[in-house]
Amino acid sequence: MVTIPVEIQLLFAALLFLMGLIGLLVRRNVIFILMSIEIMFNSAGMVFVIAGSYWAQVDGQVMFIFMLTVTAAEVSVGLALILQMFHHFKTLDADKLSNLKDTN
Amino acid sequence: MNTIFYIAAAVALISTGLAITGRNAIHALLFLIVSLLAISIIFYILGAPFIAALEIIIYAGAVMVLFIFVIMMLNVGMERETENRWLRPRMWIVPVILSFILLIDFIMMMKGMPHHAISGRIIPPKQVGISLFSTYLLGAEIAGMLLLAGIVGAYHLGRQKKKVIHRFLQNEDDEINNTIQ
Amino acid sequence: MTILLALIPIMPLLGFLILACCGSRMSKQMIAFTGAVSVGISVLITLITGLAFLVTPPAGNVVVVNLWQWFSTGGLALSIVFRLDALSLVFIFVITFIGFLIHVYSIDFMAGDEGYARFFAYMNLFVGSMLILVLADNLLLLYLGWEGVGLCSYLLIGFWYREPVNGYAARKAFIITRIGDTAMIIGIFLLFVHFHTLDIQLLMQQASSEWGNGSPLATWAALLLLGGALGKSAQLPLQTWLPDAMAGPSPVSALIHAATMVTAGVYLIARTHVLFELAPAIQTAVAAIGALTLLLAGFSALAQHDLKRVLAYSTISQIGYMFLALGVGAWSAGIFHFMVHAFFKALLFLAGGAVIFALNEEHDIFKMGGLRKKLPVIFWTFLIGSSSLAALPLITAGFYSKDQILWFAWSAGNGNPWLWAAGLLGAFITSMYTFRLVFLVFFGDMVTMPEHHPGRLMLIPMIILAFFSLIAGFIELPESMGHVQWFSKLLDPVLPAVNTAHGRIPESFFQLVAGTISLSGIYLAYRFYLKQPYLTSSFNESRISKFLYKGWGFDRVYDLLFVNPLVWFAVRNKNDFIDLFTSALARAAFYGNYLLSITQNGRIRWYVMAFVIGIVFMLTIFINL
Numbered sequence: 001m002v003t004i005p006v007e008i009q010l011l012f013a014a015l016l017f018l019m020g021l022i023g024l025l026v027r028r029n030v031i032f033i034l035m036s037i038e039i040m041f042n043s044a045g046m047v048f049v050i051a052g053s054y055w056a057q058v059d060g061q062v063m064f065i066f067m068l069t070v071t072a073a074e075v076s077v078g079l080a081l082i083l084q085m086f087h088h089f090k091t092l093d094a095d096k097l098s099n100l101k102d103t104n
Numbered sequence: 105m106n107t108i109f110y111i112a113a114a115v116a117l118i119s120t121g122l123a124i125t126g127r128n129a130i131h132a133l134l135f136l137i138v139s140l141l142a143i144s145i146i147f148y149i150l151g152a153p154f155i156a157a158l159e160i161i162i163y164a165g166a167v168m169v170l171f172i173f174v175i176m177m178l179n180v181g182m183e184r185e186t187e188n189r190w191l192r193p194r195m196w197i198v199p200v201i202l203s204f205i206l207l208i209d210f211i212m213m214m215k216g217m218p219h220h221a222i223s224g225r226i227i228p229p230k231q232v233g234i235s236l237f238s239t240y241l242l243g244a245e246i247a248g249m250l251l252l253a254g255i256v257g258a259y260h261l262g263r264q265k266k267k268v269i270h271r272f273l274q275n276e277d278d279e280i281n282n283t284i285q
Numbered sequence: 286m287t288i289l290l291a292l293i294p295i296m297p298l299l300g301f302l303i304l305a306c307c308g309s310r311m312s313k314q315m316i317a318f319t320g321a322v323s324v325g326i327s328v329l330i331t332l333i334t335g336l337a338f339l340v341t342p343p344a345g346n347v348v349v350v351n352l353w354q355w356f357s358t359g360g361l362a363l364s365i366v367f368r369l370d371a372l373s374l375v376f377i378f379v380i381t382f383i384g385f386l387i388h389v390y391s392i393d394f395m396a397g398d399e400g401y402a403r404f405f406a407y408m409n410l411f412v413g414s415m416l417i418l419v420l421a422d423n424l425l426l427l428y429l430g431w432e433g434v435g436l437c438s439y440l441l442i443g444f445w446y447r448e449p450v451n452g453y454a455a456r457k458a459f460i461i462t463r464i465g466d467t468a469m470i471i472g473i474f475l476l477f478v479h480f481h482t483l484d485i486q487l488l489m490q491q492a493s494s495e496w497g498n499g500s501p502l503a504t505w506a507a508l509l510l511l512g513g514a515l516g517k518s519a520q521l522p523l524q525t526w527l528p529d530a531m532a533g534p535s536p537v538s539a540l541i542h543a544a545t546m547v548t549a550g551v552y553l554i555a556r557t558h559v560l561f562e563l564a565p566a567i568q569t570a571v572a573a574i575g576a577l578t579l580l581l582a583g584f585s586a587l588a589q590h591d592l593k594r595v596l597a598y599s600t601i602s603q604i605g606y607m608f609l610a611l612g613v614g615a616w617s618a619g620i621f622h623f624m625v626h627a628f629f630k631a632l633l634f635l636a637g638g639a640v641i642f643a644l645n646e647e648h649d650i651f652k653m654g655g656l657r658k659k660l661p662v663i664f665w666t667f668l669i670g671s672s673s674l675a676a677l678p679l680i681t682a683g684f685y686s687k688d689q690i691l692w693f694a695w696s697a698g699n700g701n702p703w704l705w706a707a708g709l710l711g712a713f714i715t716s717m718y719t720f721r722l723v724f725l726v727f728f729g730d731m732v733t734m735p736e737h738h739p740g741r742l743m744l745i746p747m748i749i750l751a752f753f754s755l756i757a758g759f760i761e762l763p764e765s766m767g768h769v770q771w772f773s774k775l776l777d778p779v780l781p782a783v784n785t786a787h788g789r790i791p792e793s794f795f796q797l798v799a800g801t802i803s804l805s806g807i808y809l810a811y812r813f814y815l816k817q818p819y820l821t822s823s824f825n826e827s828r829i830s831k832f833l834y835k836g837w838g839f840d841r842v843y844d845l846l847f848v849n850p851l852v853w854f855a856v857r858n859k860n861d862f863i864d865l866f867t868s869a870l871a872r873a874a875f876y877g878n879y880l881l882s883i884t885q886n887g888r889i890r891w892y893v894m895a896f897v898i899g900i901v902f903m904l905t906i907f908i909n910l
Contacts, residue, residue, distance in 0.1 A: 003106060004106055004109055006217075007214045007217065009150075010210075010214060011210070011211070011214070012113050012116075012117075012146075014206075014207065014210045015117060015207070016116065016117070016120060016143075018203040018206060018207060019117070019120050019121060019124060019203075020120075020124070021199070021202075021203055021206075021897065022124065022196070022199045022200060022203050023123075023124030024890075024893055025198075025199035025202075025890060025893060025894055025897065026124070026195050026196055026199050027124070028890070029129070031129055031171065031174070031175060032124070032129070032132065033889075034171070035123065035124075035132065035133065035136060035171065036124060038136070038163075038167065039120060039123075039124070039136070039139075042140070042143065042163065046143065046146075046147075049147055049150060049152050049155055050150065052152070052227070053150040053151050053152065053225075053227075056225050056227070058227055058231045058232055058235045059235070060152075061152050061154060061155050061227060061232050062232060062235055062236055062239075062240050062243075064152075064155050064158075065155075065158065065232075065236065065247075066240075066243055066247055068158060068159075068162050068163065069247040069250060069251060070247075070250065071163070071167065072162060072166065072167060072251065072254065073250050073251055073253065073254030074254070075167050075170060075171070076170065076254050076255070076257075076258040077254055077257045077258050077261065079170060079171070079174045079258070079262075080257070080258040080259075080260075080261035080262035081261055082174065082178075083174065083177075083178070083261075083262050084261060084262070084264075086178050087264060092178070094888070094889050094890060095888050095890070097887070097888075097889065098886055098887030098888050099887060100887040101885060101886045101887030101888075102882040102885035102886070102887075198894075199894075199897075202897050202898065202901055205901050205905070206900075206901055206904065209901075209904045209905055209908055212908055213908055
């Protein structure tokens with residue numbers, strides 16, 4: 001039997017989420033930003049599974065499957081956009097995408 | 105079982121940390137794959153074998169591979185200098201502080217929870233399947249449509265128009281290719 | 286009768302409204318019709334009411350029309366009340382009649398101008414305001430008309446606004462008359478504070494019963510009202526605006542600066558004569574100012590080159606005569622001279638305008654000459670007007686009115702031999718500069734050929750005015766020549782009769798002297814300017830001529846004393862410190878905008894950071910709640 005307190009598990013998921021958040025804020029390369037978003041998705045899904053295991057219900061796992069679907073769709077579209085961006089700007093710098101700025 | 109959990113958790117944390125601080129994109133992605141493997145072990149310990157399998161198949165096997173394909177296609181993996189220039193230590197200060205604050209928030213939230221231990225009962229895939237196609241049938245169909253939308257969007261957004269340029273205009277080829285379409 | 290009286294000022298105001306609102310959409314004929322007919326209807330009504338007034342005099346010799354209550358606040362209740370008595374009857378007759386003739390004249394004169402509707406609108410507004418001024422029964426309504434004519438004077442002097450010079454002239458006129466207006470409103474305040482009413486008749490009754498002869502309050506009130514009169518009538522020391530006001534069109538000069546607006550001061554003093562009688566020092570000051578002004582302006586007119594400026598200085602000088610008359614207590618004589626002067630001065634301005642029009646905007650009299658053969662009608666009307674101005678004996682109206690003033694300057698209770706001598710010298714100078722003008726413009730060799738000939742609409746008003754310049758004097762003949770006293774009898778109920786101290790010298794002696802003086806002035810002008818012009822060529826270049834040309838240097842003195850310090854201060858205060866407060870507010874807003882727009886730099890990571898900070902805030906707050 002597994003006797004890990006649920007707070008530790010949630011803490012673990014939170015740590016993973018925060019690491020993904022730090023990566024999102026710090027990195028400038030678009031690929032790394034997407035990767036950090038993936039980490040955050042994953043940790044959010046992990047919280048679902050933890051909850052499902054806590055209440056001994058199946059719904060947590062089903063939620064994780066849906067979340068996985070969303071992640072897959074999002075990654076494919078996001079990478080297509082990165083391809084377009086690379087072909088236009090010839091760089092993967094996220095700071096170059098600033099055409100919507102206030103021009104003052 | 106508990107120790108396996110803690111070891112896997114430590115591996116996951118360390119490899120995620122290396123992934124987000126990595127200079128080389130391919131290496132960072134490989135670290136991330138390691139992290140995903142560790143997480144799938146944790147899922148297994150928690151009694152969700154189906155999810156553990158799915159995590160490896162889809163997440164580590166499809167999504168990450170897609171990432172690696174794109175990086176290889178764009179051929180940008182080997183630029184260490186740019187990454188070094190962009191990632192100075194002082195960039196990390198503010199995000200770390202903010203995350204630390206969030207962490208403290210989270211811990212304080214958890215203090216108010218009742219203490220139960222995890223049960224760890226294994227939930228077989230059969231149950232997941234039954235629930236998926238009976239209770240959550242609508243969600244499954246919608247997920248399918250979402251994937252369809254993802255396919256169409258990815259195809260359309262990734263398309264590039266090939267320009268056919270007459271050979272007399274070949275010198276201006278570069279300028280035209282450089283303009284925004 | 287009463288409603289007709291109210292229509293007299295309302296018709297021109299109605300004409301103004303119509304022209305102001307729809308003038309740009311009306312055809313030229315419609316505009317001319319509206320402008321002239323509105324004043325024409327006023328003339329008709331004036332003649333009708335005047336005849337009714339004369340034939341069957343109403344009770345008390347006065348008609349009062351109370352239209353509506355204007356306001357009633359703070360202890361002051363005022364109504365729009367029009368009062369027709371003999372004095373205002375004379376004035377409205379002059380205003381509407383001469384106004385109508387000038388409107389007809391300007392149908393042709395201003396025909397080529399693009400601001401045709403604007404011109405007639407302003408002229409109608411002017412006539413309406415002036416009528417309100419003379420018909421007003423309380424001081425505030427009078428002040429309303431006063432300000433109205435001041436406004437129209439500004440608008441009409443600067444009518445051709447595209448030339449900056451005209452704008453400066455209009456501004457100068459407005460500012461100088463404003464100084465007078467301020468004195469006048471303080472005088473009105475003074476009267477109100479003491480008597481709590483602004484009704485003129487009530488004021489006069491209470492003043493004569495409460496204030497004794499020579500009381501300081503009466504002196505102050507009269508002095509302040511005199512200040513207002515000085516501004517509007519262009520007397521010393523506020524006379525500098527009138528020569529520059531000739532920048533406006535000739536009909537404007539004829540109507541406003543010859544016949545009507547500049548005589549508003551005369552009307553004011555005549556209306557409030559009780560106050561002036563209670564303050565003999567001020568009344569003497571009126572006479573002295575009149576005498577000084579007529580001399581000063583007369584000498585200045587001798588040295589002018591511009592046709593209209595000669596006439597402007599002449600106007601200042603003749604109004605000096607009216608002030609002289611009022612100052613010695615010859616009230617009706619002053620009004621008589623006003624009426625006669627209105628006729629011949631308007632005629633002179635219209636004829637002068639016709640000459641300028643014919644010579645294609647040539648104003649310099651030294652570039653004119655020999656025009657009497659080419660422009661005969663203008664010549665004869667101008668000659669009649671000049672004779673009346675120079676008081677040619679026996680046949681012109683000007684002789685009778687000016688002679689009456691000179692006689693009363695000697696013989697009236699407040700009369701003084703010095704005043705008579707000043708008036709006599711003024712008469713000499715008047716005839717000299719007038720006929721200098723006539724000889725230089727119409728006799729001698731032709732320098733500029735006339736190109737346009739004035740049409741009938743311009744000539745007929747001039748002929749009518751010439752007719753009146755001759756016969757208008759016959760309603761008031763002196764004792765030795767028939768002793769006709771229609772005019773003074775008319776004004777008897779309103780203005781007190783002059784108290785003459787009958788001296789040893791009979792009046793006919795004075796008439797002889799006056800007649801001789803005017804004839805000798807004409808002869809000297811003939812000698813100097815026609816027969817032997819080389820005698821005056823040195824005068825024309827001399828320093829004294831330049832001094833007189835500049836109006837005795839008043840402009841320079843005022844510039845040094847008032848204008849330059851004010852301009853210096855205004856230049857110093859260009860970024861004035863009060864502005865700093867308001868502009869600081871604007872700059873703070875701009876700075877805030879700059880700060881906020883930095884946060885909109887289009888970078889994803891900035892925005893994500895903003896999200897995260899917001900999430901941190903909200904979570905912290907919600908957890909701790």
